[in-house]
Amino acid sequence: xxxxxxxxxxxxxxxxxxxxxxxxxxxxxxxxxxxxxxxxxxxxxxxxxxxxxxxxxxxxxxxxxxxxxxxxxxxxxxxxxxxxxxxxxxxxxxxxxxxxxxxxxxxxxxxxxxxxxxxxxxxxxxxxxxxxxxxxxxxxxxxxxxxxxxxxxxxxxxxxxxxxxxxxxxxxxxxxxxxxxxxxxxxxxxxxxxxxxxxxxxxxxxxxxxxxxxxxxxxxxxxxxxxxxxxxxxxxxxxxxxxxxxxxxxxxxxxxxxxxxxxxxxxxxxxxxxxxxxxxxxxxxxxxxxxxxxxxxxxxxxxxxxxxxxxxxxxxxxxxxxxxxxxxxxxxxxxxxxxxxxxxxxxxxxxxxxxxxxxxxxxxxxxxxxxxxxxxxxxxxxxxxxxxxxxxxxxxxxxxxxxxxxxxxxxxxxxxxxxxxxxxxxxxxxxxxxxxxxxxxxxxxxxxxxxxxxxxxxxxxxxxxxxxxxxxxxxxxxxxxxxxxxxxxxxxxxxxxxxxxxxxxxxxxxxxxxxxxxxxxxxxxxxxxxxxxxxxxxxxxxxxxxxxxxxxxxxxxxxxxxxxxxxxxxxxxxxxxxxxxxxxxxxxxxxxxxx
Numbered sequence: 268x269x270x271x272x273x274x275x276x277x278x279x280x281x282x283x284x285x286x287x288x289x290x291x292x293x294x295x296x297x298x299x300x301x302x303x304x305x306x307x308x309x310x311x312x313x314x315x316x317x318x319x320x321x322x323x324x325x326x327x328x329x330x331x332x333x334x335x336x337x338x339x340x341x342x343x344x345x346x347x348x349x350x351x352x353x354x355x356x357x358x359x360x361x362x363x364x365x366x367x368x369x370x371x372x373x374x375x376x377x378x379x380x381x382x383x384x385x386x387x388x389x390x391x392x393x394x395x396x397x398x399x400x401x402x403x404x405x406x407x408x409x410x411x412x413x414x415x416x417x418x419x420x421x422x423x424x425x426x427x428x429x430x431x432x433x434x435x436x437x438x439x440x441x442x443x444x445x446x447x448x449x450x451x452x453x454x455x456x457x458x459x460x461x462x463x464x465x466x467x468x469x470x471x472x473x474x475x476x477x478x479x480x481x482x483x484x485x486x487x488x489x490x491x492x493x494x495x496x497x498x499x500x501x502x503x504x505x506x507x508x509x510x511x512x513x514x515x516x517x518x519x520x521x522x523x524x525x526x527x528x529x530x531x532x533x534x535x536x537x538x539x540x541x542x543x544x545x546x547x548x549x550x551x552x553x554x555x556x557x558x559x560x561x562x563x564x565x566x567x568x569x570x571x572x573x574x575x576x577x578x579x580x581x582x583x584x585x586x587x588x589x590x591x592x593x594x595x596x597x598x599x600x601x602x603x604x605x606x607x608x609x610x611x612x613x614x615x616x617x618x619x620x621x622x623x624x625x626x627x628x629x630x631x632x633x634x635x636x637x638x639x640x641x642x643x644x645x646x647x648x649x650x651x652x653x654x655x656x657x658x659x660x661x662x663x664x665x666x667x668x669x670x671x672x673x674x675x676x677x678x679x680x681x682x683x684x685x686x687x688x689x690x691x692x693x694x695x696x697x698x699x700x701x702x703x704x705x706x707x708x709x710x711x712x713x714x715x716x717x718x719x720x721x722x723x724x725x726x727x728x729x730x731x732x733x734x735x736x737x738x739x740x741x742x743x744x745x746x747x748x749x750x751x752x753x754x755x756x757x758x759x760x761x762x763x764x765x766x767x768x769x770x771x772x773x774x775x776x777x778x779x780x781x782x783x784x785x786x787x788x789x790x791x792x793x794x795x796x797x798x799x800x801x802x803x804x805x806x807x808x809x810x811x812x813x814x815x816x817x818x819x820x821x822x823x824x825x826x827x828x829x830x831x832x833x834x835x836x837x838x839x840x841x842x843x844x845x846x847x848x849x850x851x852x853x854x855x856x857x858x859x860x861x862x
Contacts, residue, residue, distance in 0.1 A: 268453075268519045272446045273340045273477065274393075275357050277385055278367035279375035279734060283397045286429030287367060287438075288343060294435045295328040295339070298508050325463065325475050325506050325521055332443045339442060340506075340521040342462065342477075344381070350609065352557050353463065355384050356537045359553055360462040360477035360521065363391040363446030365438065366417070370396045370404035370426075373705065374412050375675055375734035382417070392417055393425070393441045400428040412702055449519030457481035457489075458547040459540040464531055466585045472528040475506065475521070476540055479551060483516040483524065483540070492539040492550040498526035531585055557589045559607025560668070560739070561614055561718050562651045564595060564632035564761065565621075566603030572627065573602045579625035580604060583617065590617055595652065597761045600630060605652055607637075611718055632761050634718045639666040639742055653763040656749045659800050665765075666742040668714045671696070674725070676733035678704045683728040691716035692767060711740065715765070750775055752782070753796045754848045771797075775805040783807040786850065791843040811839060 278284040292298050328339045344357045358364065364385045368374055385392060394413045398404060410424050425441060427434030459476040466472055476483070483489075483503050490497045502525040504512040516522035528534055537554035541547045567576045577594075584590050591607040608614040614634060621627045638650040641663040650656055656665075672693070676684055678700070685695060685708070693712030700706055717737070725733050750771050752762040766774060775797025782795045786809050793809040816831045 268451070268517070269448050270335065270337045271340070271449055271519045272337060272363065272442050273342065273361045273449060273519070273521060274363040274365060274442055274446050275342045275344050275361045275385075275390075276365045276367060277344065277354075277358075277378065277381040278397075279369070279372075279377045282367050282369040282372065282375075282378070283429045284343075284365075284367050287365075287395075287397060287427065287435075288341060290429055290432050290435045291341065291439065292326065292328065292508075294432070294439065295330045297326065297328045327505050327507055327521065330439055330443070332440065337443055338520070339439070342521065350613075352555065353536060354381055355553070356460070356462040358385050358388050358390065359537075359551075360460060361388075361390060362449060363393065363442065365442075366392050366394045366413070367397050368395070368409055368413055370398050370406055370409050371401055373405070373409045374416060374701065377734065377736050379416070379675070379707075380673065380736045380738070391446050392419075393438070393445055394419055394423060395425045395427050395434070395438060397427050397429060399426045399433060400431045408702070412705070415701065451478070451480045451518040453480075453482060453518040455480040456545045456547040457483060457487075457540070457542045458551065459483055460551045461534060461536055461538045461540065463536060464534045466531050470525050470527075472525075472531050472534050472585075473510070474524050474526075474528075474534050474540075476524060477521045478516055478518050480518060480547065481542070482518065483522060485512075485514050488543040489524070489526065489540050490543045490546060491534070492541065493535055493554055494533060494538065496533060497543055498528060501525050501527060531587070557609065559589070559591055559637075560610055560714060561608045561634050561636055563606060563608070563614060563634040564597065564600070564603050564652070565592075565606050565618070566597070566600040566630045566632070566761075568628045568630060570601040575625075576604065576621075576627055576629065579621055579627050580606070582625070583620060587617070589613070597632075600632075600761050603630075607651070608634075611722065633764055635765060636668055636715045636718060638668075638715075638747065638765060641665075650765070653749050653765045654760045656765065659748070664744050665747045667745045667747060669711055669740050669743050670714045670717065670737040671740050672710045672712055672717070672735065672737045674708045674710070674733050674735050675701070676706060676708070676729050678706050680729040680733060681706055681708070684708065684725065684733060687721075687724055687728055688712060691721060713743075713745065713767075714739070748799050751798045752778055753794075753798060754782075754786075754850070755794055755843065756796075757848075759850060771799055772804050779805045779807040782850075783809055786848065788812050789848070791839050793848055 276284045276288065324343045326341050328341065330337050330339055342357045342360055344354045366382060368378060394417060396406060396409060399406065410421050413424055414421055425434050425437050427438060458480040459478045461474050461476050463475040464472050485500055485503050487500050488497060489500050502512050503516050503522055504510055505516065505522050510523055539550040567573055580592050589609050592604040595605040596602045608617060618629065618631060621629055635653060640648045640650050640656060642657060642661050643663050674684060688710045691712055693710040695708065696711055697709040698706060722735060725735055746768045747765050748768050748771060750764050750766055752759050779795045779797050786793060788809055790812055792811045795807045796803045797805040816835050817828045820828050
């Protein structure tokens, strides 16, 4: 155990951790130059294109330092806020963390929030200044920021470059010398924590674990604590670039187990594995069920593709257990599914994977969050879809989820960002100057205001300099109402939204104006209305297409013209009673992008 080191990498998006991980793998000869490709650990095309880590990976490296062989387990973590629970489990499996900061950008929001997670688990932090080969690197300035943040000395900060390989030897040396060896009792009953799982279409689910106490043996009967299910360990082993089977994985080491599990939902990240014959007394702390935060309806463009969409979502769920969905139907869009996501990025990724991997074209309705509604009879209802909200006369109060947002930005943009957050019903809680021109702002705001277009607007007002991170802080009572959009008196349920009463009038007006542009003119007049309950708050009209019936009347009495116009009016009226309004595809998408 003395020779094992478990560490992870924490960094903001695009600070170069995947590239640095490649250099570590190359220097320790874990992968040959032939196998090496850019971002080796990101194996999804989507991850490569966007330059983000979606699924965390683990890999074992062998390194000889001062004549002694060491085993280094790198547990890679996704950097994005939506996957913070996965990050926390990966961090719990380590004893040390490499804190990577981009020398051209300085410290950003996710670096700080992941750093706090690492400090909560008492990890040894090794600060690294990456991208030192660039001309725009501000080495001294960013070093001061790191020193101020974690209280190390400037000599501890390792200058490095993932591109050129500068500083990689120094990083490996620091990992071996600074990160403590894992603790644990090899003779105790088996206790291992799952920090990730991947789905393989031939072998079923492969769970990655870190052994805290005891030994994981091949062929043993193992039990999963939180699901209570038992399986046979068909194969255990360690993680190189490919899986390497072993007879046992010892205390402190990281490995994988294959036990013929068919669905990712049966393996929960953070769960504890133990032996059935000699179980450990308690589970490892920190396990929680991941709850979806953002909900949206996903509908097939062609109603015939409904069953294909179901199959695609089920297959996607095998890979991604945090995706939840249930069937729902809408008068405007037909049959589809109500899906729950961890956040906006997660939603985009699911949508993109449906299109790429399963060739499905889908419509997504306006995303919303889950609200809690208390009726006057004392019932408590969870509302994931605006159309589930009961009649206003029955509602006692509605609560919505709030978050604490941390925004780090240059001091020039404070005013614009504060205005944006206050428009989104945010309250400023704290303002800290990290250095002379970098400020950390803390806001408390409703999650429902963020899921719409907050992130894009934040990037716009700060010219791309603000970084944003959030975590939930519970529910609070709010003055929320349901806004309905009606076409000729028929409600379009896919466009309903639960919003704050103060914003209802503006949003209703905007949607009506937008719909007027998008709905094609018919032979009859179409009324577009926004309503709260029975009260109409905005209205626009799409004019009817008319034939000029009075063209053939030269002169003569006005009654002749009037007679023809009356006749036309009757026809239009009859037509309106039987005609129905088709809402074009773009209408649903533009409502998402309303500014």
